[in-house]
Amino acid sequence: MKSTKSRLFSADGRLSDLITAHPSLLTLLTRLGISLGFGDRSIADVCEASGVDTSFFLLICNVYTFNNYIPSTPTILDTDMNGLVPYLEKSHKYYVDKRLPHIERHLDAIAQKLGGRIGKVFISFFQQYKQEVEEHFSHEERDVFPHIRALMSGERDTSYSIGMFLHTHSDIEGKLDDLLNIVFKYLPPQVDDDNVMDVVYDILRLREDLKKHTFIEEKIMVPLVCHLESAMKS
Amino acid sequence: MKKRVLIVEPSEVITEGLKSILEDQIRFKVLDPVADVDKLAERIIASRPDILLINPTMVDNVMQLPGKQEMTVVALVYQYVSRDALKNYDAIVDICDSRATIIETLAQATADESSAAHSNYELTKRETAVLVELAQGKTNKEIADSLNVSVHTVISHRKNITHKTGIKSVAGLTVYAMLNNLLDESAII
Numbered sequence: 001m002k003s004t005k006s007r008l009f010s011a012d013g014r015l016s017d018l019i020t021a022h023p024s025l026l027t028l029l030t031r032l033g034i035s036l037g038f039g040d041r042s043i044a045d046v047c048e049a050s051g052v053d054t055s056f057f058l059l060i061c062n063v064y065t066f067n068n069y070i071p072s073t074p075t076i077l078d079t080d081m082n083g084l085v086p087y088l089e090k091s092h093k094y095y096v097d098k099r100l101p102h103i104e105r106h107l108d109a110i111a112q113k114l115g116g117r118i119g120k121v122f123i124s125f126f127q128q129y130k131q132e133v134e135e136h137f138s139h140e141e142r143d144v145f146p147h148i149r150a151l152m153s154g155e156r157d158t159s160y161s162i163g164m165f166l167h168t169h170s171d172i173e174g175k176l177d178d179l180l181n182i183v184f185k186y187l188p189p190q191v192d193d194d195n196v197m198d199v200v201y202d203i204l205r206l207r208e209d210l211k212k213h214t215f216i217e218e219k220i221m222v223p224l225v226c227h228l229e230s231a232m233k234s
Numbered sequence: 235m236k237k238r239v240l241i242v243e244p245s246e247v248i249t250e251g252l253k254s255i256l257e258d259q260i261r262f263k264v265l266d267p268v269a270d271v272d273k274l275a276e277r278i279i280a281s282r283p284d285i286l287l288i289n290p291t292m293v294d295n296v297m298q299l300p301g302k303q304e305m306t307v308v309a310l311v312y313q314y315v316s317r318d319a320l321k322n323y324d325a326i327v328d329i330c331d332s333r334a335t336i337i338e339t340l341a342q343a344t345a346d347e348s349s350a351a352h353s354n355y356e357l358t359k360r361e362t363a364v365l366v367e368l369a370q371g372k373t374n375k376e377i378a379d380s381l382n383v384s385v386h387t388v389i390s391h392r393k394n395i396t397h398k399t400g401i402k403s404v405a406g407l408t409v410y411a412m413l414n415n416l417l418d419e420s421a422i423i
Contacts, residue, residue, distance in 0.1 A: 118412045125409050178406030181399060186413045 011044040053080040106199035113191040151228040162225040240283035241267040364391040369408040
């Protein structure tokens, strides 16, 4: 695992170099509370100026970039995790307010072209998915995040436990694969236009993003909460 | 028709790895592997494989194998083998190849007609019948009763449908069925 570690990002590097090497990290900046216009400043400087914990910022960037990287529990416990829940909430907002409506606009246009009953079934497949994702997120916002906030502020919170979360945490990327297959393999050639190409890229991007999001919840948030819960008990 | 694959390889680790890659695929059926060269000729005659996936160091002359003309002989390479020794093979699989490459190599080597590769992915009549009933919101049990087959068979058809189309959810399969004009519009709930 040493080789992975040496490739991970460090705080002294320029933020602009990080983004140049991995442009997909751009979409993370807003969610992490960093605005563009950071010039040539180092990651540490930009984070400090934006009130973002540097180690937390790096942790998220590393997870997004290196597929095999799973942070160890000591790494997670050493990192200031106050930014975690706000980050997850902003991510939910980003998916629900930006990405999904964007995809829906393209699919709407495709459904119009398909017309009739087929068009309706096609768009309702997506609307159903969107609703499932929204319910998934609102469950986390209603039950899980307040629990984490309480534990982090040192309150003893027994109303919920992270074991319940693991039990019910469902996969939200699966149906995107279905959608992807339908759109690029099975739509009739008559509806093929820019919308189809655009939406394929959008779905692929969202799928990758959601995979990382799930990863962060399962490999960072869950171990953190398990630790906090057992620390409370003792 | 599934292609029957006979693996001839002394290493159990490699045999098992190949088995797990190929058995994942509905188009291949992996026969009991052969690790012992002395039994090779006998096994080929008895099991009549479509594909012989063989470590070239195990045979002196591949042309002398029984039934050489009736089967596709693929070399399984993981060490240096001279070019000359490989010239009588129909294809070459390197064990460092990715899963997808290995499958593709075997599929291409056995594609006798140009249409064969496509038809593998088309749904069979039975699968189409299952799909149509699924799209109408029926349960596995209801489908089994209506088609007069076991629930187990329905599940196996569903697996094949998903494998071929890449679509898992019933809602997604309904859209697929409609796009392929498999449903009478009034039949959809």
